Amino acid sequence: MSVKLTYFDIRGLGEPIRYLLKYSGINFEDDRISFDDWPKLKPSMPFGQMPLITEGARSCHQSVVIGRYIAKRAKLTGSNDWEDLEIDAVVDTVNDLRQKIGAYYFESNPEHKERLKATLLNETIPFYMQRLENIAQENSGYLAVRKLTWADFFFAAIIDLMSYFSGMDLLKDRPYLQTIKNKVDNLPAIKKWIDVRPKTDF
Numbered sequence: 001m002s003v004k005l006t007y008f009d010i011r012g013l014g015e016p017i018r019y020l021l022k023y024s025g026i027n028f029e030d031d032r033i034s035f036d037d038w039p040k041l042k043p044s045m046p047f048g049q050m051p052l053i054t055e056g057a058r059s060c061h062q063s064v065v066i067g068r069y070i071a072k073r074a075k076l077t078g079s080n081d082w083e084d085l086e087i088d089a090v091v092d093t094v095n096d097l098r099q100k101i102g103a104y105y106f107e108s109n110p111e112h113k114e115r116l117k118a119t120l121l122n123e124t125i126p127f128y129m130q131r132l133e134n135i136a137q138e139n140s141g142y143l144a145v146r147k148l149t150w151a152d153f154f155f156a157a158i159i160d161l162m163s164y165f166s167g168m169d170l171l172k173d174r175p176y177l178q179t180i181k182n183k184v185d186n187l188p189a190i191k192k193w194i195d196v197r198p199k200t201d202f
């Protein structure tokens, strides 16, 4: 069955799904929409946003659930419901931080943005990143259940966007998280993808 991932021509929320599709060996069309074409397409999206996955005649939105769906096929989920809960909790936590960083990056009021920046850099980022680093250490170099799961893929694919939006290298002095990023990015299918994927800022 044909598979298509529709998203902007950026890594962003599409990249964790692209990583998982590549790792799974699922052939897919990497359908990239330009920002100029987006206003025309937006009304046709289920909730006016992307990414969207299309399989044959069916489509579905929401990046995290799409990632989980592909991860199940790639056997990158847990061995039981509790393990899945732990994996999902890490993914949602990384995504919470991504949203907080995004709220800062997209803030248009300069004074409010300065205030958000101070909280983000001095409190929010250290709070989340140190806890994630501890989790990676406790899980022997993985983000959950002491083995490679889609939480590691999600993290490795989205951390660049979080660093770019925050203006900080979020992996600096976080060796366990850096190791996860390296481990995922050096898997043969992912390494190959990184070599050929369109070069974008985030």
Ligand SMILES: N[C@@H](CCC(=O)N[C@@H](CS)C(=O)NCC(=O)O)C(=O)O
Binding pocket: 012, 013, 042, 048, 049, 050, 051, 061, 062, 063, 064
């Ligand atoms: N919760 C959704 C959020 C999707 C989302 O925020 N998409 C953004 C791009 S990253 C978008 O489509 N923005 C264009 C718009 O809202 O018009 C998901 O994870 O898929």
